[in-house]
Amino acid sequence: MAVKIRLQRHGKKNFAFFHIVVADSRAPRDGRFIEQIGSYNPNSNPATIILDCDKALSWLNVGAQPTLTVRRILSYEGVLLRKHLQGGVAKGALTQEQADKKYLDWTTQRDAKIEAKKQGITKAAAAKVKAETEAEAKVNQERAEAIAKKKAEAAEAAAAKAAEEAAAASEETQAETEAEA
Numbered sequence: 001m002a003v004k005i006r007l008q009r010h011g012k013k014n015f016a017f018f019h020i021v022v023a024d025s026r027a028p029r030d031g032r033f034i035e036q037i038g039s040y041n042p043n044s045n046p047a048t049i050i051l052d053c054d055k056a057l058s059w060l061n062v063g064a065q066p067t068l069t070v071r072r073i074l075s076y077e078g079v080l081l082r083k084h085l086q087g088g089v090a091k092g093a094l095t096q097e098q099a100d101k102k103y104l105d106w107t108t109q110r111d112a113k114i115e116a117k118k119q120g121i122t123k124a125a126a127a128k129v130k131a132e133t134e135a136e137a138k139v140n141q142e143r144a145e146a147i148a149k150k151k152a153e154a155a156e157a158a159a160a161k162a163a164e165e166a167a168a169a170s171e172e173t174q175a176e177t178e179a180e181a
Helices: 053-061 068-077 079-091 096-180
Strands: 003-012 015-024 035-041 048-051
Touching: 003 035, 003 053, 003 068, 035 053, 048 068, 053 068, 053 079, 068 079, 079 096
Parallel strands: none
Antiparallel strands: 003 015, 015 035, 035 048
């Protein structure tokens, strides 16, 4: 029996999530499986991966073959690195303490990268909101200036009209006074 570590699709159309399962290679994709060892949700940013690394490592050690996508997930989670380091310990190339230290260093670096990505995403979202707010404030200011300009022009026109009427009225009064005199 050929055993595969693969993804089992769940969820709805255009919003799938996956269970990471160990199954017989002849079984259907969403059919029978031997054991569920984790889940993968690509819909979140960054993608959410929940994996029992010890079970995955034990299945790899007994010969289970991961699919390409699962191989990338296992590599991302460090399971393949642990398998590689255990092979080095078995050959005597390094001690178990050295292997554990290398794995611990790698996990701290990976966690720092993930945290940096999450912070970058939140900063980008905040910068986008700030830029949209500034653009909206600029548009509102331009509208207010246009309205103030129109009001000033209307006030000037009204003042000019009032001045013309006053001038016409003063001319009429001058003409009347000259006619009386």
